[in-house]
Each structure stands twice: as structure tokens, then as C-alpha cells.
Amino acid sequence: MTATDRPATWDVPLAGATRFTWDYDAGRERLLGLYQKGKDKQWDARTRIDWDVEVDPDNAAGMPDSFHPLHGSELWDRMPESARTELVRDQNSWLFSQFLHGEQGALNVSARIVESVPDLDSKFYAATQTMDEARHVEIFARFVREKIGAEYPINRDLARLLEESLSDGRWDLPYLGMQVLIEGLALAAFGLYRDIAPNPLVKQLLAYVMQDEARHVAFGRLALKDYYAELTEKERAEREEFVVEGCYLMRERFKGLEVYERLGLPVAECAAYVDRSEVFLLFQSHLLSRIVPVVRDIGLWGDRVRDAYADMGVLDHAKADLEELMRQDEQVAETYDRERDERELAVRRAEVEAAITLGRGDEPPARNAG
Numbered sequence: 149m150t151a152t153d154r155p156a157t158w159d160v161p162l163a164g165a166t167r168f169t170w171d172y173d174a175g176r177e178r179l180l181g182l183y184q185k186g187k188d189k190q191w192d193a194r195t196r197i198d199w200d201v202e203v204d205p206d207n208a209a210g211m212p213d214s215f216h217p218l219h220g221s222e223l224w225d226r227m228p229e230s231a232r233t234e235l236v237r238d239q240n241s242w243l244f245s246q247f248l249h250g251e252q253g254a255l256n257v258s259a260r261i262v263e264s265v266p267d268l269d270s271k272f273y274a275a276t277q278t279m280d281e282a283r284h285v286e287i288f289a290r291f292v293r294e295k296i297g298a299e300y301p302i303n304r305d306l307a308r309l310l311e312e313s314l315s316d317g318r319w320d321l322p323y324l325g326m327q328v329l330i331e332g333l334a335l336a337a338f339g340l341y342r343d344i345a346p347n348p349l350v351k352q353l354l355a356y357v358m359q360d361e362a363r364h365v366a367f368g369r370l371a372l373k374d375y376y377a378e379l380t381e382k383e384r385a386e387r388e389e390f391v392v393e394g395c396y397l398m399r400e401r402f403k404g405l406e407v408y409e410r411l412g413l414p415v416a417e418c419a420a421y422v423d424r425s426e427v428f429l430l431f432q433s434h435l436l437s438r439i440v441p442v443v444r445d446i447g448l449w450g451d452r453v454r455d456a457y458a459d460m461g462v463l464d465h466a467k468a469d470l471e472e473l474m475r476q477d478e479q480v481a482e483t484y485d486r487e488r489d490e491r492e493l494a495v496r497r498a499e500v501e502a503a504i505t506l507g508r509g510d511e512p513p514a515r516n517a518g
């Protein structure tokens with residue numbers, strides 16, 4: 149799929165107001181602390197990531213065939229090897245393209261938050277998040293372009309949720325839709341691929357992106373929790389409705405039916421297999437694991453939300469320890485840093501030793517002193 153068969157831009161009209169505040173002194177300590185952390189933890193994707201690591205363009209993440217939702221179906225068994233290769237290649241291209249488009253959504257939304265949120269501490273924080281999201285777009289764009297070489301357009305359900313989030317003038321709606329739902333879902337998918345994808349570059353870049361996301365989720369919790377506590381029942385119910393609708397949409401999004409469509413496979417038959425696939429059902433339930441505990445934490449925990457989560461079979465995720473999950477995400481990234489430092493140190497040591505050996509063997513010391 150090339151970028152030529154779609155318009156150059158997708159224009160979602162601006163909604164709401166740009167809010168100035170004259171209260172330059174006030175600031176919640178925890179939010180300012182998060183802003184400081186956002187500044188301290190900036191990094192450069194060009195130098196921190198080992199872009200030289202090879203990626204198989206036919207299977208970017210390197211997942212085994214058994215991970216594919218069609219694996220084991222009659223359709224899969226009927227397919228020649230070349231068609232399976234094509235399917236796995238496109239599935240990877242589709243997945244990383246959706247990560248890319250989702251990150252661009254996050255970039256636009258966090259910039260929007262800077263403008264629309266009424267408090268200065270939140271504006272400060274959202275400014276650091278905007279820089280983080282630019283970096284994430286940079287990373288996934290480079291990965292899709294350089295390592296896979298084929299891009300998919302934005303998924304319909306993702307586009308719909310983005311549009312609904314952005315076309316609402318209330319400042320919290322884009323944040324709820326983008327940061328809690330879209331990025332919350334991506335975070336669960338990132339975590340899964342970080343932990344089980346065999347390709348080391350995929351693991352590394354997801355670990356680093358997740359380290360930033362841990363701060364974004366923390367901000368969402370702080371800013372939205374305070375705000376939602378002040379809302380009326382009716383206003384809260386509207387947010388809960390939005391969450392329920394968004395979660396159903398997001399579950400559909402990961403079916404990736406447009407891949408089957410594009411490859412000319414029987415879409416209805418594929419969809420039926422995917423719906424029954426054990427791997428996919430597990431994956432689908434896991435996808436909401438990062439969203440459910442946040443929704444509960446920010447106080448959108450009425451009957452409507454709980455019933456929907458019970459219906460989706462994901463109510464148990466509410467018990468997850470968010471602080472612990474975020475701590476782990478930060479630790480995994482730090483482990484990758486340490487491993488990279490050790491590798492570099494080993495290379496430098498080997499270079500120094502080689503130079504010493506060379507110095508001893510080839511050059512008479514008298515000439516060196518010359």
C-alpha cells in the first residue's frame with residue numbers, strides 16, 4: 149500500500165477554545181513533579197536505539213506462525229507458503245502502521261491539551277508529552293519505512309474514535325479518548341510485543357516508548373481524576389458512555405480485517421475464524437488490561453462501565469496495580485540501556501586491546517617515541 153492512493157492530509161476541524169490563565173504561581177506538586185520528570189527523561193531516538201539491528205521485512209516482529217489468528221484454520225492450511233508469507237508481512241505492516249497513526253493522534257491531541265487545558269501545570273506537562281509523542285511518530289515512521297517498507301492507511305475504527313475525541317470542545321474528551329483509550333490499548337499491545345516478539349529492535353523501541361507512556365498515563369490519572377471528582381452525575385455519565393463506546397470500537401480495531409480485504413481473502417470467513425481464534429480472544433482481553441484499571445482510578449466506574457467490562461470479560465483487570473505496572477515499564481527500559489552500555493563497553497575494550505597488541509607487535513617503540 150502506498151501513500152499515493154489517499155489525500156495528503158486528513159482534516160479534522162478544530163473545536164473548543166484556547167485557554168489563557170493568569171495564575172502563573174499555582175501548581176499541583178505532583179503534576180509539577182511529573183513535568184520535571186518529563187524534562188529530565190528526554191532522549192534522542194537516533195542515538196538511543198540500535199537502528200542497525202536487522203529486521204526481516206516479511207516478518208518484522210518475528211512472531212511464530214502459531215501467533216497468527218488464522219493459524220490452524222482450513223483457510224490457512226489451504227494457502228500456499230507464498231500467500232502465508234504475504235499475509236504475515238502485511239499483518240506486521242498493518243500493526244506498526246496503526247501504532248504510527250495512533251502516535252500521530254497522540255501528538256496532535258497533546259498539543260491540543262496545551263492549548264485547551266485551563267491549568268498552567270497541565271499545560272507545562274502536556275508540552276513535554278508533545279515532544280515525547282513527536283519522538284514516537286519519528287520512531288514508528290522510521291521503522292515502517294526503513295525496516296518494513298510498506299505502510300497501511302489508518303484503521304476506520306481508530307479514525308472514528310480520533311475524530312470523535314477531537315471534535316469535542318470539552319478539554320478532557322480528547323484526552324480521555326486519546327490517552328486513556330487509544331494509547332492505553334496501544335500500551336497493552338506494545339507490552340505484549342516487547343515481552344514476546346523475538347526481534348531485538350522491536351523489543352528495544354517498544355521498551356523505550358513504553359517508558360515515556362508510563363508518564364503519560366500518570367498524567368491522565370492525575371489530571372482527569374481531579375477534574376472528574378468535580379463533575380455532576382450527568383456529566384460523569386456522558387464520559388462513561390464515551391468510554392464504553394470507545395472500548396467496543398477499540399476491540400474491533402485490532403481484528404485487522406483490512407489486511408484480508410487487501411489481499412483478496414474471503415473477509416467474512418476470515419472474520420469468523422478470528423472471532424473463534426483462541427490466540428485472538430486472549431489478545432483481545434489483554435488489550436484492555438491497561439485501560440480498565442485507569443478508568444476505575446479516574447472515577448468513571450458506574451454501572452454502565454462495569455456491565456460493559458463484565459460483558460467483554462475484562463472486569464478482572466480492574467484489580468491490576470497500575471503503579472507497579474508503570475514501575476516495571478520503566479525498569480525494562482533501564483535494563484535495555486544497561487545492556488547497550490555493556491555491549492558498547494565490550495566493543496571499546498576490544499578496540500583498545502587490539503590497538504595495544506598492534507602497538508606491541510608492528511611498531512618498534514623507538515620510532516613511536518620519535
Ligand SMILES: [Fe+2]
Binds near residue numbers: 251254281
Ligand atoms: Fe506515544
Ligand SMILES: [Fe+2]
Binds near residue numbers: 254
Ligand atoms: Fe503517549
